[in-house]
Amino acid sequence: MHSSTSWLARPFRERATQLFLSILLAALATVTLLNLALPEGHPLHVSTYTVTLLGKYLSYALLAVAVDLVWGYLGILSLGHGAFFALGGYAMGMYLMRQIGDRGTYGDPVLPDFMVFLDWDSLPWYWLGFDMAGFAFLMVLLAPGLLALVFGFLAFRSRVTGVYLSIITQALTFALMLAFFRNEMGFGGNNGLTDFKELLGFDLRSDATRLGLFLATGIALALGYVLCRAIVTSKLGRVSVATRDAEARTRFLGYRVERFQLFIFVVSAMLAGVAGALYVPQVGIINPSEFSPIFSIEIVLWVALGGRATLYGAVIGAILVNYAKTVFTGVMPDAWLFALGGLFVLVTVLLPKGIAGLLAYRLKPRRLQREPTDPSSPPREASA
Amino acid sequence: MNFLHSLADRDRVFDFLVPATSPVDVRHGPILYLEDVTVSFDGFKAINDLNLTIDDGELRCIIGPNGAGKTTMMDIITGKTRPDRGSVWFGSRHNLLAMNEPEIASLGIGRKFQKPTVFEALTVFENLELAMAADKRILPTLTARMTGEVRDRIEEVLATIGLTELRHRLAGILSHGQKQWLEIGMLLMQRPRLLLVDEPVAGMTEQEMERTAELLTGLAGKGKQSVVVVEHDMGFVRSIARTVTVLHQGSVLAEGSMDQVSCDPKVVEVYLGADPDEEAA
Numbered sequence: 021m022h023s024s025t026s027w028l029a030r031p032f033r034e035r036a037t038q039l040f041l042s043i044l045l046a047a048l049a050t051v052t053l054l055n056l057a058l059p060e061g062h063p064l065h066v067s068t069y070t071v072t073l074l075g076k077y078l079s080y081a082l083l084a085v086a087v088d089l090v091w092g093y094l095g096i097l098s099l100g101h102g103a104f105f106a107l108g109g110y111a112m113g114m115y116l117m118r119q120i121g122d123r124g125t126y127g128d129p130v131l132p133d134f135m136v137f138l139d140w141d142s143l144p145w146y147w148l149g150f151d152m153a154g155f156a157f158l159m160v161l162l163a164p165g166l167l168a169l170v171f172g173f174l175a176f177r178s179r180v181t182g183v184y185l186s187i188i189t190q191a192l193t194f195a196l197m198l199a200f201f202r203n204e205m206g207f208g209g210n211n212g213l214t215d216f217k218e219l220l221g222f223d224l225r226s227d228a229t230r231l232g233l234f235l236a237t238g239i240a241l242a243l244g245y246v247l248c249r250a251i252v253t254s255k256l257g258r259v260s261v262a263t264r265d266a267e268a269r270t271r272f273l274g275y276r277v278e279r280f281q282l283f284i285f286v287v288s289a290m291l292a293g294v295a296g297a298l299y300v301p302q303v304g305i306i307n308p309s310e311f312s313p314i315f316s317i318e319i320v321l322w323v324a325l326g327g328r329a330t331l332y333g334a335v336i337g338a339i340l341v342n343y344a345k346t347v348f349t350g351v352m353p354d355a356w357l358f359a360l361g362g363l364f365v366l367v368t369v370l371l372p373k374g375i376a377g378l379l380a381y382r383l384k385p386r387r388l389q390r391e392p393t394d395p396s397s398p399p400r401e402a403s404a
Numbered sequence: 405m406n407f408l409h410s411l412a413d414r415d416r417v418f419d420f421l422v423p424a425t426s427p428v429d430v431r432h433g434p435i436l437y438l439e440d441v442t443v444s445f446d447g448f449k450a451i452n453d454l455n456l457t458i459d460d461g462e463l464r465c466i467i468g469p470n471g472a473g474k475t476t477m478m479d480i481i482t483g484k485t486r487p488d489r490g491s492v493w494f495g496s497r498h499n500l501l502a503m504n505e506p507e508i509a510s511l512g513i514g515r516k517f518q519k520p521t522v523f524e525a526l527t528v529f530e531n532l533e534l535a536m537a538a539d540k541r542i543l544p545t546l547t548a549r550m551t552g553e554v555r556d557r558i559e560e561v562l563a564t565i566g567l568t569e570l571r572h573r574l575a576g577i578l579s580h581g582q583k584q585w586l587e588i589g590m591l592l593m594q595r596p597r598l599l600l601v602d603e604p605v606a607g608m609t610e611q612e613m614e615r616t617a618e619l620l621t622g623l624a625g626k627g628k629q630s631v632v633v634v635e636h637d638m639g640f641v642r643s644i645a646r647t648v649t650v651l652h653q654g655s656v657l658a659e660g661s662m663d664q665v666s667c668d669p670k671v672v673e674v675y676l677g678a679d680p681d682e683e684a685a
Contacts, residue, residue, distance in 0.1 A: 024549045255548040258530050262523040269521045272482075274509045274540050274594070283542050 031249035040332050041242055048238040055231055068227045072302050073346065075234035077339045079299040082241045084322045084334035086291035089248045091320065092329030093257060094284050095264030096181070099316045100189030101292050103196050104164035106310035108293025110200075111163050113213035113306040114147060115156030116224075120217050133215070134208045144206045153220055160297040161290045168289030169282065176278035176285075181267065190313045197311035212307025219301050230302070237298045241335070244291050248331055251287070260284055321360065325367050327376025336375050428495035428512060428597050435460040435598055435630045441480060441490030442654075450476040451487065452654035458598070463624035463631045465641045465662075468651035469674060474634045475518070477651070478600050482515050483508045494598070510540075514591035515600040520583035524576030528567050528586055531575050532558045535590035557593070565589040565619065581612035588619060592629075599623065599631045605640050613637075617644045650674070 031037040051074060054066040083105050090096045122129040126136040130143060149155040171192060175185055203209040222229040251257050262270045263277050271277045300306045309315070318341075326337020341360070348356040371378055428435065436458040443451045451473045458464050468474055479485035480492060483505040492500040500508055523531050536554065539545070562568045565585040570578065575586060584604055591599055601620065605613045621644050624631040635641050641648060641662065648665045650657040658668045665671055 024551065026549070027547050251546070254546050255533065256542065256546040258523075258526055258534055259545055261525050262534055265523055265525055266521050269517075269523070270534075271505060272509055272515065273535050273590070274506050274537075275534075275545075276506060276540070279542055280545075 027254040028246075028250050030253050031246045034249070034253070036332070037246065037249050040245065040335075044238060044242055044245075048235055052231060052235065055227075068230050071234045072230050075230070075237045075302045076299060077342050078234070078237040078241050079295045079302065080319075080322070080342050081335040081338040082237070082244050082295035082298070083292050083319055084326070084338035085241070085244055085248055085331055086288040086295065087319050088323045088328060088331055088334035089251070089291070090285055090288045091323060092331070092334075093252050093260045093264065094281060096281065096285065097183075097186045097320065098189045098285075098288075099186045099313065099320060100191075100193040101288070101319055102313075102316035103189075103193035103311055104168060104289040104292035105296035105299070105319075106193075106196070106200075106306065106308075107164040107167060108160045108296030109300040109306040109310060110207060110213070110296075111150075111156055111159040111293070112297035112300045113216075114150040114159075114207075115153060116216040116219060116301060117213050118147075118151040118156075119219065120215065123217055124215070132208070132213070134203075134211065135206070138203055140206075147206065157297070160293050164289040164293035164296075165286050168286045172282045172285040176281045179278070190316065193311050193316050194313050197308045197313075200308040200311060208307070210308060212305055212309075213300075214305040214307075216301060216304060224301055224304070233298065233302050237302070240294055240298055244294065245331060245335070247287075248291070251284070252331070256280065256283075318360075321364055323374075325363065325374055327371075327374025327379075330374075330376040330380075333374050333376030340375070429497040432496050433459050434493075435462075435495055436481065436632075437491075437493040437496075438477075438481075439491050439493075441477075441487045441492060443476060443480065443485060443487040449654050451480065454490070454651075454655050456649065456656060458630055458632060460597075461625050461628060461630055463621060463644065463646055464633070465645040465648045466632060466634045466651060467636070467638070467641055467648060468657070471653075472651040473654040474651055475602065476654075478515060478602060478634065481508075481600060482513060506540075509594070510537075512595070512597035513600065514594050514596035514598070516584075516587050516591055516602055516604065518602040518606065520580065520587050522575040522578070522583050522586050522590070524574065526575060527572050528562070528575055528578070529558060529571040531586055532561055532589055532593050535593040537594045561589045561592050564592065564622075566615065581608050581616070584608070584612075584616065585619065588623075592623070596629055599629050601631060601633045603635055604633065605635065605637055613640055616640075620644055 025033060051066055051071060054064055055068065055071050058065040060067070083101065086104075087098060087101050090098050090101075117132040120132065124133040124136075126133055128136050131140060135143070150159070175188060180188065199205055200207050200212075201210050207213065216224050218224055219229065219233075222232065224230075252260070259270060259275055259280055262273075263275075263280060267277055296306075296310070319338075322337040322341045323334045324337070325341055326335065327333025341363070344359065344363070345356060348359050367374060373380070434457045436456070438454055438456040441451055441454045442449060454473070454477065456477075466474055466477075476485060480487050481500065483500065483503055486501070494500050494508075494511060494513065498511060500513075503511070523534065526534070533550075533554070536557065538548070538554075558571075559568070562571055565588060567578075567582060567586060567589065570582065575583065578586060588599075588601070588604070604620065605616050608616065617640065620631055620633060623629050633641075633644070645662050647659065648662050649659045650665055650668075650671050652670075652674050657674060658665050658671050660668075
């Protein structure tokens with residue numbers, strides 16, 4: 021923990037991170053193998069449909085990790101991370117729209133279908149450049165990053181924290197949802213962006229591309245996880261936990277707390293943007309519903325269920341809840357929200373530290389996690 | 405305001421040209437100098453024409469009944485509260501009223517709050533690590549490594565505050581007294597020139613008090629720190645004090661050795677509860 025290793029190398033020396041990465045990579049390899057090597061119809065064959073579904077879960081998992089970074093380690097309960105996710109998704113969607121070229125219904129070589137439909141005669145300025153993959157991928161990071169920078173700068177400078185900040189983040193995502201619903205915004209209104217054809221020249225409907233996207237999402241999750249782990253095990257991570265528990269005290273030690281908050285908030289928003297960008301080609305559509313306040317609250321529920329301030333808990337929570345959602349909405353569509361609510365109540369009452377708390381209790385690995393303040397917790401083992 | 409003030413101040417030319425990080429100038433003796441400081445909250449004068457001088461290396465105790473303005477005075481020195489008027493100087497070079505909290509902290513003024521606030525989710529060692537004087541910007545903090553030098557400094561402070569054995573315990577499970585010592589240790593990590601200590605022994609056992617007295621008297625001295633202790637416990641003040649300042653209604657009532665002060669009729673009156681009519685007059 022207090023090693024003299026460089027900050028980026030530190031996570032690889034942690035047993036918990038090694039375990040997490042091994043499980044993730046093994047899962048990626050297994051799914052790939054079961055998809056490719058086994059013939060369709062074999063009981064163990066993983067269909068491309070399932071692969072894409074799993075890819076979607078993994079992108080949600082990356083989103084949950086981003087939320088856990090700000091909520092678990094910085095104490096900022098963001099109820100608007102869906103906005104950053106959606107912005108990343110829209111940046112990717114815009115690129116995919118430009119890739120359609122003249123294969124759209126109206127056959128316009130430049131304008132996406134919805135613009136032709138609205139009788140626009142040229143691309144709005146903010147669509148320029150999105151035909152280039154490099155620029156679009158940069159925007160996947162910059163669009164959410166810039167929004168988080170401006171929003172966070174204003175909020176943290178005014179020392180808006182706690183429930184007030186949560187409410188403003190809700191307002192942020194709600195305002196963006198209303199804006200993106202308008203046709204005049206130039207993002208396809210309530211239909212959003214869809215009917216994508218190819219990504220970097222690969223046909224989005226081919227099995228190979230779908231498997232590739234799934235693997236790319238898995239690797240992005242692994243990298244995002246390691247980055248977050250590197251941050252939370254660095255001295256900056258300890259400043260972040262200190263800020264979470266005693267902000268005034270941290271400021272008094274000479275740390276510019278608002279800058280640390282801003283830094284972590286922006287990193288988190290960018291990770292959420294990457295998650296959104298990987299989500300869109302797999303589900304094939306991005307529309308303003310991703311900005312809906314309910315979605316942002318759901319993300320927080322995944323993290324709470326999985327276990328806050330552990331990172332791997334966020335991954336477990338996101339995957340489990342979304343799997344449950346797929347199953348439930350298939351079997352009993354109306355019961356899903358009740359099931360989700362019930363699950364949340366159960367976990368809050370029985371597992372205050374989420375599923376990760378249960379795992380940590382069962383396995384008792386040394387210093388697997390940094391728990392939120394709890395004076396009654398048993399002493400941590402010395403290991404440095 | 406301060407900018408205009410500095411323009412009018414002919415003998416110093418421009419205040420803002422003096423780098424804030426320059427060392428504290430104590431050639432003239434005092435490390436802290438408060439003059440005619442007044443601050444009022446909604447018309448109530450919490451501090452009223454307060455004059456106070458702390459010499460370099462001094463251990464000063466400040467006592468006074470509730471509402472005498474002790475905590476407000478600390479707030480002013482550390483930049484948390486702005487006075488309505490008056491001046492506050494750190495050494496003879498730094499105008500504290502022109503600085504914000506982090507600047508004042510990095511200048512070498514450490515404050516221990518009344519209620520121990522340590523980072524409970526971090527270990528004792530990590531608490532000290534965060535408190536250490538270091539480059540506290542974002543990237544240097546992110547890439548900071550644990551060097552032997554840092555480790556030695558932390559071990560040194562751990563030994564001073566007597567928490568060596570508990571270094572890897574979470575600060576949240578320490579006893580009240582241990583938290584107070586840890587917090588003093590956190591102040592020491594910043595290599596402060598001036599320590600402001602607010603009620604260090606409140607809620608401590610006799611034994612813990614003794615150790616705290618040893619700790620504080622060991623800290624003050626020429627070339628080391630100057631220490632200002634605000635305390636209610638008279639026994640404790642008597643055991644450590646060299647000079648005692650009595651605050652009352654926002655200004656200095658008496659100053660001197662503990663014996664002198666405790667014989668002062670004005671002090672006796674304030675502490676033993678004077679006749680209310682006389683008080684009003």
